[in-house]
Amino acid sequence: MSEPIGERIRRAPKVLLHDHLDGGLRPQTIIDLAPEGHVLPATEADALRQWFEDSASSGSLERYLETFDHTVAVMQTADNLRRVARECVEDLAADGVVYAEVRYAPEQHLDGGLSLTEVVEAVRDGFAEGEAAAEADGSPITVRQLLTAMRHQARSMEIAELAVGYRDDGVVGFDIAGAEAGFPPTRHLDAFEYLQRENAHFTIHAGEAFGLPSIWQAIQWCGADRLGHGVRIIDDVTRQPDGSVQLGRLASYVRDKRIPLEMCPSSNIQTGAAASIAEHPIGLLKDLRFRVTVNTDNRLMSGTSLSRELELLVDAFGYDFADLRWFAINAMKSAFLPFDERLAIIDEVIKPAYAVLATMS
Template sequence: MTQLDAARVRRLPKVVLHDHLDGGVRPQTLVELAHDTGYTGLPSTNVTELSSWFAAAAHAGSLENYLTRFTPVVDLLQSSAALERIATEAVLDLAADGVVYAELKIAPEQHTQRGLAVDEVVEAVLAGLNVGVARARLRGHEIHPRLLLTALRQAATSTEIARLAVRYREAGVVGFDIAGPEAGYPPTRHLSACEHVRQENFNLTIHAGEGFGLSSIWEAIQWCGADRLGHGTRIADDIAVAEDGSAKLGQLAAYVRDKRIPLEMCPTSNVHTGVVPNLAAHPIDTLRRQRFRVTVNTSSRTISQTSMTAEFTELSREFGYGVDELSWFTVNAMKSAFIGHDERLRLINEVIKPAYARERISHVSGAFFRMEDAWPHTGR
């Protein structure tokens, strides 16, 4: 395996399934929104200082502390114009990073403080995604963004949000999500919402196995019927790894692997929220070796100061991943997307696999010519 630098990774097509819109707002945009609305709750109106404040979330140490960084962001996203803007910018930023398919998450109920209805929140974001696609295309980037509507564990509006997600399924919403602090708020509090999603033949992902352990994952799958697990990091608690690298899977881990339940893993975020102490300790490589359906994601790009290029580059540095491993993660993610089979297959076969194949050939050719340059010249 050959480690890849950021320049090589950036030009590879990437897929992200777990990216929170409010966690990826440009600091410059927040400063401008605060100026336009007279908002005084930002820790600084200097873009550099504000970026540093978000970067300090890297030392939050817990999910609850990490989530406090979202407060001023949400305060500023209370108008249709602001929501449309940040959705447009998210698409442009992801496209520039080489992302060809993205599922972006937003919790509509958080954006109704100044009178917006939840329908208006969704419509503003969808409009922004469409503008972003058009502008990205003008810049030579092709990207296919979709929206996931998130309900908060600690609130009592999950059924309303689930119904909202289903209503907009033909307009660009592809699934329903449950997020928020896991401890004390099990997913089974939201069974009626999950049942509605399943009865409507719709898609369900649940944050589980991030701030809490195996019971959270078990409930998300076996009680709520989750199609994917947001994070799912703590599934590693059900795997015993021997010194020789062999692994014995517990019943839940074996079920998740054998049923091919996708894990929306967010390595940098997991370090920042204290799920793991550092990237080297992250179970992603163990899960990859055991052939779980692992995907790589950003979660909150601004707050965690990350991108898909950064995630892949750091994984390559830490675990020695090359083109083949990054291709595997990317195809896994595209297989797990909440869009139709034909569209998934088209992106895999016409966009993702050809690009990774070209990168393999380019790398092999480059290595050959570098080797040839090192050969002694005989004058013939």
């Protein structure tokens, strides 16, 4: 009897570039760590998991944002942050992820009296513990931090300086996140210009809830290395009556420059950026050879894993392991890890494993 496709996908080495630490907690961990007086919507793990998924899929932005009130509330001490970070790594390793960049906003974890540096160091230590546990379990993984600034706040320069300060200690880049409409990335130009002067890497959430202007600003004004989501670049791609496809100037630039798109299919559906997996722009963008990567965004809220995201794409678009290898190498090429380390993972981990998987197809 042949091995189920889902299990083969889980065993395949995968690379994850867009995953939020506060969006991937285990429900039982939230219950265990909930501070005194914090009322959860459910006190049994399966019921709490279902609440998160239902709330994120409700179509209500207010209810979706409420989910993070509960996860962030339990991430306010060093011990709790270390546990959440360690479990994140363990869960990703169990899913066959071999390299991940996990992002979070340090400024959201100060209510318990921690400093920004203490937050970063607690997450660093948790990641290291998780990597050691995964190695001992025979599932080696490398995980690095992306430090996120909130675009509606005014701490982006402070967080950018924090990212540069820890770039030799587990932090590989910077990000901004939060509501796009009304909070353009150009509000944080000083932070992006500082990062460029420091030869630092950064990605920008753009082109999910807001369209092409957000993408254009992120690239042409701010100099983003990657686009968080970037799904709305499809608005600059036109199908002609004869079936051919014409790219607008921005879409052409994104493809020509090989700017990576950190796409998160299930999450994009929850936020209304795509109607369904089958209708997700990732299908056409892959056909057009954009630098597409597949990601999870918020694993708890979307009830997902990277293996599940890939399996959904296999079902929708008929992808095989050659396509999944393409996604993994795309992501590894686009990672903020130093070149020699990226190349080692591609040549020594990804390619050999997919060569074996190809013989099993």
